[in-house]
Amino acid sequence: MPKQVGRPRGRPKDEGKRDAILDAARSLLLARGLEVTTEEIAAQAGVAKATLYANFSDKDDLIEAVIRRESDRTVTDEDFERSRSGPAEVALAEYGKRYLHFINQRETLGWDRLISLAAARNPELPRRFFSAGPGRGQKMLTGIIDAAMERGELKKGDASAAADDLAGLWIGFTNLEIKLGARPPLSPAEINARALRGVQLFTLIYGTTNAD
Incomplete structure (x- = not known):
């Protein structure tokens, strides 16, 4: 089976914040493409940049997780x-x-x-x-x-x-x-x-x- 992506070892401290990051990333990526920064995503999600990186190793990891969630919703x-x-x-x-x-x-x-x-x-x-x-x-x-x-x-x-x-x-x-x-x-x-x-x-x- 395809593995779950975009999730570091261990359970994230707050799934609500993780979902907020994914929602913000989805919105900004569709609107502006790859030029959007992790700082902008964190700001729209209402979380600290450190929280974003506690859940995703880098922007590519975050994008991959957003795309995987789109697939999982299907x-x-x-x-x-x-x-x-x-x-x-x-x-x-x-x-x-x-x-x-x-x-x-x-x-x-x-x-x-x-x-x-x-x-x-x-x-x-x-x-x-x-x-x-x-x-x-x-x-x-x-x-x-x-x-x-x-x-x-x-x-x-x-x-x-x-x-x-x-x-x-x-x-x-x-x-x-x-x-x-x-x-x-x-x-x-x-x-x-x-x-x-x-x-x-x-x-x-x-x-x-x-x-x-």
């Missing part, structure tokens, strides 16, 4: 474990709804921009930030599909490639339209319909009932 580790053992179509449809709900937000453009610009500071940062957020989701979807393949609910094959296929069925060109402001975000009904349709098409390709 699908928690507990949700993932339940999904791995549940019926494939149900688990994939539920995952698709959560995934589409997250990428349906225009503010995700801020995360895309932040991750891509991180390379100017350190070539390793984009991969590190990707792993904490989108990469974690990618591994979870792959894990759900792999478990379904092992149970015989889906045809055996490359689970990672299958996850990529399913994500493409969910997103299509619509995600790009939303990001560019060419259309409004999906409604809850559209999200549900898109998630279900993607899984239905996916099972036409990978479902064992369609095997010869």
Whole structure:
């Protein structure tokens, strides 16, 4: 399982302050990008700079923790474990709804921009930030599909490639339209319909009932 990031050894003295730091960092990073300083984040969170560094080793560690929390709010580790053992179509449809709900937000453009610009500071940062957020989701979807393949609910094959296929069925060109402001975000009904349709098409390709 992906490890928890952004948390030093031992329990932080005040989880409320840690959450306030994460909230402030999220707000400022989306508004201003990587140029925001830890001093500004601490000030907006209403904590001392020393408190920030008691919870996070440096700014990159803090950014990674913010991105990981965004991912965790979409699908928690507990949700993932339940999904791995549940019926494939149900688990994939539920995952698709959560995934589409997250990428349906225009503010995700801020995360895309932040991750891509991180390379100017350190070539390793984009991969590190990707792993904490989108990469974690990618591994979870792959894990759900792999478990379904092992149970015989889906045809055996490359689970990672299958996850990529399913994500493409969910997103299509619509995600790009939303990001560019060419259309409004999906409604809850559209999200549900898109998630279900993607899984239905996916099972036409990978479902064992369609095997010869």
